[in-house]
Amino acid sequence: MPGFEIFGDEEKQQILEVLDTGVLFRYEFGEQRRGIFKVKEFEEKFAAYTGAGYAQAVSSGTAAVKVALKALGVGPGDEVITQGFTFVATWEAILDVGAIPVFTEIDETLNMDPDDLKRKITDKTSCIVPVHMLGTAARIQEIVDIGDQAGIPVLEDTAQAAGGHINGKFLGTFGKCGTFSFDSVKTITTGEGGMIISDDQKLYTEMSEYHDHGHDHAINPGGRGGEGRSFIGFNYRMMELQGAIGIAQLGKLGSMIAAQRNNKNRLKECLSYIPAVRFRELIDPAGDSATFLSFTLEDSDHRRRVGRVLRENGAPPICWAENTWHFYPKWEHLLAGSTQARSGWPFAEPGGKRRVVYDPEALPASADLLDRTLVYPISIRMSETRLQDMEDAIKKAAEA
Numbered sequence: 001m002p003g004f005e006i007f008g009d010e011e012k013q014q015i016l017e018v019l020d021t022g023v024l025f026r027y028e029f030g031e032q033r034r035g036i037f038k039v040k041e042f043e044e045k046f047a048a049y050t051g052a053g054y055a056q057a058v059s060s061g062t063a064a065v066k067v068a069l070k071a072l073g074v075g076p077g078d079e080v081i082t083q084g085f086t087f088v089a090t091w092e093a094i095l096d097v098g099a100i101p102v103f104t105e106i107d108e109t110l111n112m113d114p115d116d117l118k119r120k121i122t123d124k125t126s127c128i129v130p131v132h133m134l135g136t137a138a139r140i141q142e143i144v145d146i147g148d149q150a151g152i153p154v155l156e157d158t159a160q161a162a163g164g165h166i167n168g169k170f171l172g173t174f175g176k177c178g179t180f181s182f183d184s185v186k187t188i189t190t191g192e193g194g195m196i197i198s199d200d201q202k203l204y205t206e207m208s209e210y211h212d213h214g215h216d217h218a219i220n221p222g223g224r225g226g227e228g229r230s231f232i233g234f235n236y237r238m239m240e241l242q243g244a245i246g247i248a249q250l251g252k253l254g255s256m257i258a259a260q261r262n263n264k265n266r267l268k269e270c271l272s273y274i275p276a277v278r279f280r281e282l283i284d285p286a287g288d289s290a291t292f293l294s295f296t297l298e299d300s301d302h303r304r305r306v307g308r309v310l311r312e313n314g315a316p317p318i319c320w321a322e323n324t325w326h327f328y329p330k331w332e333h334l335l336a337g338s339t340q341a342r343s344g345w346p347f348a349e350p351g352g353k354r355r356v357v358y359d360p361e362a363l364p365a366s367a368d369l370l371d372r373t374l375v376y377p378i379s380i381r382m383s384e385t386r387l388q389d390m391e392d393a394i395k396k397a398a399e400a
């Protein structure tokens, strides 16, 4: 999964070019920057890589979701549908723009269940946010078709699936826009950082202005600040050092995925010796970014037995049903409506009336599926000894 495994001369060279100019800001500094615009170059290269018309870099993957929701006009009074298996950032961004997150079940793709999506659309639904969790595609075309029919835009949270595609079409380009994260554990990393891609010029312009206090980034009389403002904004800018690292990392994305795919295939073959094991549904195996390997066992009891043997033999898998950051029933602060605001916003109206109450039992199908599922993160570099040890552990688990 992580680009941090392969920092090398390319990243160092890119960073030195920035330090040589002394310009860390992505805008302005005319002569001094000697034509070096690393964030802009990263945006252009990212758009070209994914085949999107536009790319807007921001300070994090969470900011990417928020900036995209803002540009789509989402706010108080709106509902945004996402899935109950994701990182908290997805729904934090939804709450932060004042909208209410509504959660769907996941299906065998471990991503949004389109049938449950249909059930959850109301006249308040203003955006649909499927997440390509653990590097693997959601049923994105089906989800976009449902959105189109209902006139609701789709924002793809592609934070965990950079470089993934379906029949050559990159994840993040199916919906109205797609967001990415480059935090420290993502497939390509800039330490912190995010990106939003879109083919919609108007949306891109709104994102560009909102993420930088409303500046329009045209050449204005009087320089930066010489323009008028269309709406209030905020600061979610990426800095030049991050852009520089991003360029180097993006150049390695293809080879990172290829290496992960080799390691993943090797482990998958071995796991298939476990009786009754099933693998996560891949919509296009050739487009899998191969950052994780997910496998499902017969029942909860079988998952516990297999998990125990793997753990005892030095190859501990992740059970997401027991993970507190990525699965709905474990988000106690969301369920309790905990917030720092004295008014209780965004869970309560000013005045105290609750806007939304979440039932921990609301997603039984997801709970059942994740309770039978185990996951291995796949690294770029897995030594022969490590793979061999894992294979030995898996062979023992096949008898559990």
Ligand SMILES: *Cc1c(COP(=O)(O)O)cnc(C)c1O
Residues within 6 Å of the ligand: 060, 061, 062, 063, 086, 087, 089, 090, 131, 157, 159, 160, 180, 181, 182, 183, 192, 193, 194
């Ligand atoms: C990591 C992640 C984010 C947030 O990205 P940050 O860069 O850490 O803010 C959003 N959504 C998902 C699914 C993620 O995994």
